[in-house]
Amino acid sequence: MFRVLVSDAISEEGLAPLRTSAHIDIVQKKVSEAEGELHTFDALLVRSATKVTEELLEKMPNLKIVGRAGVGVDNIDVDAATKRGIVVINAPNGNTISAAEHTFAMMAALVRHIPQAHISVKSREWNRSAFVGKELFGKKLGIIGFGRIGSEVAKRARAFGMTVLVYDPFLTKERAEKLGVSIQSLDEVLAAADIITVHTPLTKETRGLLGTENLAKTKKGVYLINCARGGIIDEQALIPFLESGHVAGVALDVFEQEPPGDHPLLTFDNVIVTPHLGASTVEAQLNVATQVAEELLHFFEGQPVTSSINLPALSKDVYEKIQAFYHLGRKLGLIASQFMNIPVQELSVTYAGTVADLETTYITRSLLAGFLRPRVASTVNEVNAAMIAKERGITYGEKFSDETHGYANCISLTVHGENKTFTIKGTHVPNYGDRIVHFDGVAIDFAPEGHLLYIQHQDRPGMIGKVGNVLGAHDVNIATMQVGRQEAGGKAMMILSLDKPVDDAVLNALAQIDDIETVKRLEA
Ligand SMILES: NC(=O)C1=CN([C@@H]2O[C@H](COP(=O)(O)OP(=O)(O)OC[C@H]3O[C@@H](n4cnc5c(N)ncnc54)[C@H](O)[C@@H]3O)[C@@H](O)[C@H]2O)C=CC1
Numbered sequence: 001m002f003r004v005l006v007s008d009a010i011s012e013e014g015l016a017p018l019r020t021s022a023h024i025d026i027v028q029k030k031v032s033e034a035e036g037e038l039h040t041f042d043a044l045l046v047r048s049a050t051k052v053t054e055e056l057l058e059k060m061p062n063l064k065i066v067g068r069a070g071v072g073v074d075n076i077d078v079d080a081a082t083k084r085g086i087v088v089i090n091a092p093n094g095n096t097i098s099a100a101e102h103t104f105a106m107m108a109a110l111v112r113h114i115p116q117a118h119i120s121v122k123s124r125e126w127n128r129s130a131f132v133g134k135e136l137f138g139k140k141l142g143i144i145g146f147g148r149i150g151s152e153v154a155k156r157a158r159a160f161g162m163t164v165l166v167y168d169p170f171l172t173k174e175r176a177e178k179l180g181v182s183i184q185s186l187d188e189v190l191a192a193a194d195i196i197t198v199h200t201p202l203t204k205e206t207r208g209l210l211g212t213e214n215l216a217k218t219k220k221g222v223y224l225i226n227c228a229r230g231g232i233i234d235e236q237a238l239i240p241f242l243e244s245g246h247v248a249g250v251a252l253d254v255f256e257q258e259p260p261g262d263h264p265l266l267t268f269d270n271v272i273v274t275p276h277l278g279a280s281t282v283e284a285q286l287n288v289a290t291q292v293a294e295e296l297l298h299f300f301e302g303q304p305v306t307s308s309i310n311l312p313a314l315s316k317d318v319y320e321k322i323q324a325f326y327h328l329g330r331k332l333g334l335i336a337s338q339f340m341n342i343p344v345q346e347l348s349v350t351y352a353g354t355v356a357d358l359e360t361t362y363i364t365r366s367l368l369a370g371f372l373r374p375r376v377a378s379t380v381n382e383v384n385a386a387m388i389a390k391e392r393g394i395t396y397g398e399k400f401s402d403e404t405h406g407y408a409n410c411i412s413l414t415v416h417g418e419n420k421t422f423t424i425k426g427t428h429v430p431n432y433g434d435r436i437v438h439f440d441g442v443a444i445d446f447a448p449e450g451h452l453l454y455i456q457h458q459d460r461p462g463m464i465g466k467v468g469n470v471l472g473a474h475d476v477n478i479a480t481m482q483v484g485r486q487e488a489g490g491k492a493m494m495i496l497s498l499d500k501p502v503d504d505a506v507l508n509a510l511a512q513i514d515d516i517e518t519v520k521r522l523e524a
């Protein structure tokens, strides 16, 4: 049974796919009301209100996935989640239209003084001359951050006869052309725009993007809109620009602290505000809840998630193609780690044949996770493997080669440790399974499954019988046995698959046999 804590208001209808599963138990409570049972949840579903801090994650040791029913994940400590191997997903496009429409509604309200006029009429006044506005037609709209929402705002602006100026350092020329906008520098947008609207995420780079210095570069009489995240426009820095009249008006849907409390900005008549309503439409809420609920179902069914913040995005189709190699990679990593139980500096993975054309990043992450698993006490999976490897000073790299050794596909892992290097190669045979085809310099062929025993010995007659006798005397049944050697009479090895794990007494007894040099247990 998977337990899901839904700690913010998320559309009931959208959660319906989760409710149909007999294996999922949904609890709707604020985090503060669920204190005593936080350790029992496998998943946490939030909007922007719940702060998913490192401290909260510590109280949720069973947590495997955090779902954000919306776009911004600035309320989630993604690094802390990644470190713990917790997948973070969001619903990136479910509320785009609602947020763009809200931005537009705020823009129109701002330049036509609609909120102020509304209050006046409701107060039984009829003061038409106090609310003379400006047209949007012919004005220059500066859009900072031209992603999903920014580009939808641009479409609407063009329909209103506005000129759109865009600043987004990550926007390619091709995409800008496709969307019919020209990319400008930030200074150009600041200097030319009559209205500026921000649509970036809140990051270290965008916090305070419109602060004192950049506000001073704007046109006198500029209007500003923030329907993205509180803090992109520095609230304190705005105050003198409003007092001097340099900024003609501001529309804010989001605040540095939510709710903003008794904030000085709220005292200005030309600052219009909404309580973070950009995504608050029936349609957006249904969309985002349905998206995260479906993703959660996929996750619990072992299917790929497509909108993860801390995993490479994979479609179902791609996932199906890489699944077999993903498992092979995990086994290669796991076996190599046990064989090389010494400090290592570098893992080098080479893909050859059909596997080289697939999304290998995911396979490499799986291999890394398999390698690290015997070495770290905490959960390690494809989410945090790269981070943990880095923490431990282990570098890794991918290569591609034509050398398939006669197989349709081949994954080769070389581990570089202190004074020792080890190479293992494997292939996946459809409808047959995984095979290890090369182990520590010896061509061999065995299935990486179950309780394996590695024996390295000199190639002499009678070795197989001697090993069989010792195992038989200890009541250990051999399921399969594969042998290989570098050259006749030289270094040779046996890989045995056993029906049960063997204890140290068996290993010691085997090690006593003449010409046996190494005996190791390996789990796959
Ligand atoms: N008020 C509300 O209820 C809602 C707010 N939002 C917020 O809107 C923002 C944008 O959302 P989307 O358009 O869906 O995201 P997006 O990821 O599609 O677009 C963000 C854009 O910002 C650009 N960007 C990043 N750093 C930048 C920088 N330093 N300067 C200029 N551009 C930069 C990126 O290149 C990207 O094109 C997010 O902060 C999100 O949280 C989203 C939905 C609802």
Ligand SMILES: O=C(O)C(=O)COP(=O)(O)O
Binding pocket: 047, 048, 049, 069, 070, 071, 072, 073, 095, 276, 278, 279, 280
């Ligand atoms: O999706 C976003 O980034 C939003 O800001 C929407 O926030 P909300 O889910 O309405 O709390």
